[in-house]
Amino acid sequence: MIDISVIQHNIETIQDNIASAVSRSGRNASDVRLMAVTKTKPTEVIAALIKSGIHCFGENYPDETAEKIAAFRADPGAKLAMIGHLQSRKAKIIADLFDEYHSLDRLETAEKMETLCAERNRILPVLIECNVGDEDSKSGWHFADDSVPDDFLADFEKILTLPHLDVRGLMILPPYTEDGEINRKFFIRTRNIAACLNRHYGAKLTELSMGTSSDYAVAVEEGATIVRIGTALVGPRNYNRVRS
């Protein structure tokens, strides 16, 4: 298992890179949250992250998260976000255990979460997942270019009316690349989509969740407010641990 001193060193490196990226783009380091992505990682790693001052977590597989929930709850300030594709039979786990839902990718799922959150009398902060790379293998609304398609707008308008969902921003997972520069156009596109939606709907999309281990510095230069980092923080994943 990864040693806590390695985790702490990784956090310093990532925070330094974020600090350089914000200064290149005239932003403040406090504008960017570091989210630790802990899918497939054991509870000891979560505990080490909390001990190292991380309070923001992203998980992908609801059953796995449910098994590890005590590790997150050990930190009363921890914020746990769902960042993976949600199968509708797992939606209750999100309503019961997660603080936020950052990978809202279909209108039907939004409506299901609305019902579950209404029953629980809670308001769920959500981010809308935009498939800005237009990849068939990925979830979210497709954006083939810089225009905002009508089918997305129709769904977006409906989601805005759901009283138990608080739409706070957009989330993207662009194509994997070793060279973050290649994804710059997708980060810019996402920022522009949010600005367009804010102008036309008076929406308050202030969060842009974009950037992973390989491209977060470029994402921060282009306006990311949340970077989701797994590998660069806690090492490579072993997917054999995951059951669902």
Ligand SMILES: *Cc1c(COP(=O)(O)O)cnc(C)c1O
């Ligand atoms: C796994 C995952 C990450 C973390 O990716 P790394 O390359 O390990 O930093 C970020 N975002 C999402 C949606 C993920 O599923």
